[in-house]
Amino acid sequence: MSGPNTDYDPVEVTPLGAEQVDEAREAALVAIAAADDLDSLKVVRTAHTGDRSPLALANREIGALPPQARKDAGRRVGQARGAVNQALAARTTELEAAHEARALVEEAVDVTLPADRVARGGRHPITLMSEHIGDLFVAMGWEVAEGPVVEAEWLNFDALNLGPDHPARTMQDTFWTEPADHHVVLRTHTSPVQARTMLTREPPIYVICPGRVFRTDEYDATHSPMFHQVEGLVVDRGISMAHLKGTLDHFATQLFGEGITTRFRPSYFPFTEPSAEVDLVCFVCRGDEPAVSSCRTCKGEGWIEWGGCGVVNPRVLTACGVDSEVFTGFAFGMGIDRSFMFRHGAEDLRDIFEGDVRYSAAFGTEL
Amino acid sequence: MKAPVSWIREHVDLPADVTTDDLARRLTALGLKLEAIERPGEQVTGPLVVGRVLSAEPEPQKNGKTINWCAVDVGDANGTGEPQGIVCGAHNFGVDDLVVVVLPGAVLPGDFAIAARKTYGHVSAGMICSAAELGLPADSYGSADGIVVLPAGAGEPGQDARGLLGLDEEVIEFEINPDRAYALSLRGVARDAALAYDLPASAFHDPCLREVPPADDAGHPVRVEDEVGCPVFVARTVSGIDPAAPTPTFMARRLALAGMRSVSVAVDVTNYVMLETGRPIHGYDADRLTGAVGVRRARDGERLTTLDGTVRALATDDLVVVDDSGIIGLGGVMGGQTTEMSATTTRVLVESAHWDATSMFRTGRRHKITSEAGKRNERGVDPTICEAAADRVVELLTTYAGGTTEPGVTVVGKAPQAPPITIARDLAARVTGMDVDETTAATHLRAVGCEVADGAGVLSVVPPPWRPDLSDPYDLVEEVARVVGYDTVPSVLPTPPAGRGLTRGQQLRRRVGRALAGAGHVEVITFPFLGEADLDKLGLPADDERRAVLRLANPLSAERPAMATTLLPGVLETVARNLGRGATDLAIFETGTVTLPRGGGPTPIHGVAHRPTPDEVAALDAALPDQPLHLVVAMTGRREREGWWGPGRVADWSDAVASVRTVAGVLGLELVARAAQRAPWHPGRCAELLIGSTSVGHAGELHPRVCRDLGLPARTVAAEVDLDVLLAHAVDVVVAPVLSDFPVAKEDVALLVDDTVPAADVADALRRGAGDLLESLRLFDVYTGEQVGAGKRSLAFALRFRAGDRTLTEQETGAARDAAVAVAAAECGAVQR
Incomplete structure (x- = not known):
């Protein structure tokens, strides 16, 4: 301030008296403390710090004082105004906090109300299982191979050492398409994908082939004309049954848990030689006495049939153009549906194909 | 293959302490897979003895039945030595017959406790048993509706009958793989049992290792015209057979345990030798043969009535056995009716021949004959045992059927030898x-x-x-x-080279599935079969390309004999099934291949001696139908639920479009929609969705008639798109956008247009007219009503403008807006409100 506004202010110094200033300060502080909400505090603020408030008026008078008196009065008024402003700020914070606290209480809702505006979706557990199995092998550096379900007879049978007069052809009840002389079938296994892989790539080959396959089985709790199979194929130098066993042990443990390993039994498949059936340690009783003797899952055997496997028959390698003198391979195959049923305790195969939304929705988007 | 353990032990000296369970386990480990172990006598306890019927008084009853009041000699088995009085309802026996008697205190299968009881006015002290009552196949040991009558001399009264009936036997049933045909015989099983216990060679007693009389010219003449089809044919003749002679008990018992029916002694002997040696034997009624027996391939038009009474039209590669009367049998598969052994046969020609396995397989398959003989012949039998097996048959017929060996041993051909x-x-x-x-x-x-x-x-x-x-x-x-x-196979993980992970397509398909599930859709899997009725219900016109189906030659269901060309029938059926199970709001999807024939010819059958050329592989693929991956979505009921928050929202045609757009969105694609008419959709509520000018598929509300025909709620909505097309267009690498932080200028315009003008056309016109400054454009309201007049509607668009290098002036924004409206006016007749 440059000086008193002589145009309209009376030159009067009364409000600057120490008593008056203290009074005004006290009055302000009392009023601030008494304000119990933000609205009344606003009124208090105007009354005690506004242009017409005693302290504002007092402040305006300072310039009119003689220089020797200004210093004291300035300090006095300044301190008073400082104290009032500080109190105002503190009270504002207090009241705002109280206001917010009250609002939060008032705004509380019943959080137990349902929040399901859109129903939950889900992917089919067999899709998820196929992907999960694919991931287990991709993690080992394998690749996922695929092929058509309506397949050439040569690829489904002949290339796999299942010539037209092979007794094993009748082991797989095949859907044939019309006309018969077109030699087109619904693939009975995913093995033609293995053949296709060998026909189009050079070893080393490490592939896993999940997919739909078809057999003329009547539909019941354990059979279906369409089901899902996963097959694996390795063709490389120096591959033996030991690598097959290692791979299946790893696969079983990854899929079913620690301690679930495999057992081989001699078997027969045209596309492998030697061939084996692979059993899993029963994951219900784990083959342990006394649980095993009353186990319904494995019927007391301690083992559960899982699939077939073996060393790739050199005839198959030859038909697919792989030099069987240089390379050996192994292959295995098992039912994805069956593996899923084991892993998740499913009891009826039909649940997989009936499309009841309650079934898929239960599995969400990952297994 | 059912192998009684006692029979196995007859051919191999197994240590006495070997249990059946252990034997089965070890043979399984050798490849003879255990199917089941049967213990037929397990449920029979207490006294079960041989009895001789001393008297049988028929006594008619009030209920119309006649019972026999019998006195049966059971030796000392009843503790008194006196005849046992027993009431018996069967009539297939007479005085002096040997029967099986169960005495009081015994328990039969089904926890059937036997006690002396009053019945029909007598105290019946036990029971005369039928096979079924003992838990044996009903037709073993004679007639199925009577009691067991043992052959004369089978045992003494009072003797334990368990052993005679095989009730103390254990039988291992094996599942024999096609490569182990040798194990379809006791000879083979016993040989592997010796191997399983590492026994010396002397422990195995080969039933085919026997002295056989040398071949000569005195036997029945045989002429084999086809040495490939029938490399060895041995014929022996036994005459003087008593056709009424009972099959010896041990043989009947073993046949029953092995699952074969006892027919007559001559037939039983041939079956017994087949089980023992693995070599199928055929017996002809020698008196019904005329002239020499021959083997040749059938000729066109020839027929044969096989002994099952079926008349069979023969093919030129069927191997047949002939005599002067014509064809008398399908060699190795099934005999003919004219020379069949019967109840009057006394002279038998024993055929023990080796047949070409492939011919056997083809003939069996062609005529749909599965027989025990065929099963062995088509998998391969030891060709060196023809003489031994024939000699064994002769031995058994002369020993048990009263036969006499006629001189002469006919041996034609020589067993082929496998190369090293x-x-x-x-x-x-x-x-x-x-x-x-x-x-x-x-x-x-x-x-x-x-x-x-x-x-x-x-x-x-x-x-x-x-x-x-x-x-x-x-x-x-x-x-x-x-x-x-x-x-003992070790477990070693192989070490593949570095992999490339999932293919792009595999990753994208997962992305699509997750996006749909995330948007509340549930995935289903349906069978890819359909029938004409399914396509009719979709209302497909006669010339619709989806009616061109690939048919199955052997469908499971006559209603659905073809491969699906659309996934809609399966998915819509699933919708109906869920509704039937109480669901009301549904959003489901399926991804799967459809089969679209493309008129390719036959797929070639290449050789297997080397890899087909790339062209040959391509020819295989070219002949297969097209099999694109489809996606079908179907919705009915509420898309958003009602609740405390307010009303729900029923799924409409636009939700079907939105589902496809969700999929396109996660693939980085923007779809264009245009009105289309295509079954099964509502002609006014069907969108064709395109990427540029490439059609992807259709979405919208189903035709009301289709909903009715499929039993679906009205206004069910669906989409079917070719996922392969979408995946092929998926954006591979998204180029990062350059963002401008200059202010945005917003302009809303309301345009009055004829209601026949598609909104997408107006939006497109605005977009082109607005030029490069347009950042985005969105239709936010559609208004129809009195204010705009009939036949018109008002479309309100929000336009956002922004420049990359400056703040736009009002003049610039206004000019861009006006330019946009001008193009919409020129192209769509739009008038700004």
Whole structure:
């Protein structure tokens, strides 16, 4: 301030008296403390710090004082105004906090109300299982191979050492398409994908082939004309049954848990030689006495049939153009549906194909 | 193959303490897979004895039945030695017959406790048993509706009957794989049992190792015209057979245990020898033969009535047995009716012939005949045992059927010999990864019957004649491996080269599935079969390309004999099923291939001696139908639920479009929609969705008639798109956008247009007219009503403008807006409101 506004202010110094200033300060502080909400505090603020408030008026008078008196009065008024402003700020914070606290209480809702505006979706557990199995092998550096379900007879049978007069052809009840002389079938296994892989790539080959396959089985709790199979194929130098066993042990443990390993039994498949059936340690009783003797899952055997496997028959390698003198391979195959049923305790195969939304929705988007 | 353990033990000296369970386990480990162990007598306890019927008084009853009040000699088994009084309802026996008597205190299957009880005015002290009551097949031991009558001399009254009936037997049922046809015989099972216990060669008693009379010219003349089809034909004749002679008890018992019916002594003997040796035998009624027996291929138009009464039209590669009267049998598969052994047959010509396995397989399949003989012949039988098996039949017929051996032993042909297989000495170790040295490999091959000769770095191996399946070195590896034991295969993880992970397509398909599930859709899997009725219900016009289906030659259901060309029938059926189970709001989807025939010719059958050329592989693919991956979505009921928050929202045509747009969105694609008319959609509520000018598929509300025909709620909505097309267009690498932080200028425009003008056209016109400054454009309101007049509607668009290098002036924004409206006006007749 440059000086008193002589145009309209009376030159009067009364409000600057120490008593008056203290009074005004006290009055302000009392009023601030008494304000119990933000609205009344606003009124208090105007009354005690506004242009017409005693302290504002007092402040305006300072310039009119003689220089020797200004210093004291300035300090006095300044301190008073400082104290009032500080109190105002503190009270504002207090009241705002109280206001917010009250609002939060008032705004509380019943959080137990349902929040399901859109129903939950889900992917089919067999899709998820196929992907999960694919991931287990991709993690080992394998690749996922695929092929058509309506397949050439040569690829489904002949290339796999299942010539037209092979007794094993009748082991797989095949859907044939019309006309018969077109030699087109619904693939009975995913093995033609293995053949296709060998026909189009050079070893080393490490592939896993999940997919739909078809057999003329009547539909019941354990059979279906369409089901899902996963097959694996390795063709490389120096591959033996030991690598097959290692791979299946790893696969079983990854899929079913620690301690679930495999057992081989001699078997027969045209596309492998030697061939084996692979059993899993029963994951219900784990083959342990006394649980095993009353186990319904494995019927007391301690083992559960899982699939077939073996060393790739050199005839198959030859038909697919792989030099069987240089390379050996192994292959295995098992039912994805069956593996899923084991892993998740499913009891009826039909649940997989009936499309009841309650079934898929239960599995969400990952297994 | 059901093998009674006592029969196995007859041919191999197993240690006495070997249990049946252990035997079955060890044979399973050798490849003879245990199917089941049967213990027929398990449920029969207490006194079960042979009885001789002393008297049988028929006594008619008020209920119309006649019972027999019998006195039966049961020796001392009843503790008194007095005849036992028993009431019996059966009538297939008479005085002096030997029967099976269960005495009080015994328990029969089904916890049936036997006690003396009053019935029909007598105290019946026990029961005379039928086979079924003993838990045996009803037709074993005579008639199915009577009691068991034992052959005369089968035992003494009072003797325990358990052994006579095989009730103390254990039977192992094996599932025999096609390569182990030798195990379809006791000979084969016993041989592997010796191997399983590492017994010396002397422990195995080969039933085919017998002195046989030398061949001569005195026997029945046989002329084999086809030496490939029938390399060996042995014929022997036995006359003077008593056709009424009972089958000896041991034989009837073993046949019953092996699951075969007792027919007559002559037939039973041939079956018995087949089970024992693995060699199927055919017996002809020698008196019904005319002239020499011959073997040849059938000729066009020839027919034969086989002994099952079926008239069969023969094909030119069927092997037939003939005599002067014509065709008398399908060689190795089934005999003919005219020369069949009957109840009056006294003279039998025994045929023990080796047949070509492939011919057997083809004939069996062509005529749909599955028989025990065919099963063995088509898998391969030891060709060297024809004479031994025939001689064994002769022995049994003369011993048990009163027959006399006629002079003459006809042997035509010679057993083919398998060529030696050369196998690298270390092959077994290399292929199995087992710890098996060269000496061990040779030892094990000898153990399974091979002759092994040393060569330079290789072994020369002649497989035994009963193993026609052993033809390749790897077959021999399996033999070594199974003898060493599959449980010794070490577990070693292979080390593949660095992989490339999932393919782009595989990743994208997962992305699509997750996006749909995330948007509340549930995935289903349906069978890809459909029938004409399914396509009719969709209302497809006669010339719709989806009616061109690939048909199955052998469908499971006559209603759905073809491969699906659309996934809609399966998915819509699933919708209906869910509704039937109480669901009300549904959003489901399926991804799967459809089969679209493209008129390709036959797929070639290449050879297998080498890889087909790339062109040949391409020819295979070209002949297959197109199999694109489709996506179908279907929704009905509420898309958003009602609740405390307010009303829900019923799914409408736009939700079907939105689902496809969700999929396109996660693939980085923007779809264009245009009105289309296509079954099964509502003609006014069907959108064709396109990427540029490439059609992807359709979405919208289903035709009301289709909903009715499929039993679906009105206004069910659906989409079907070709996912392969979407995936092929998926944006590979998204180019990062350059963001401007200059202010946005917003302009809303309301345009009045004829209601026939598609909104997408107006939006497109605005977009083009607005030029480069347009950042985005969105239709936010559609208004129809009095204010705009009939036949018109108002479309309100929000336009956002922004420049990359400056703040836009009002003039610039206004000019861009006006330009946009001008194009919409010119192209769509739009008038700004």
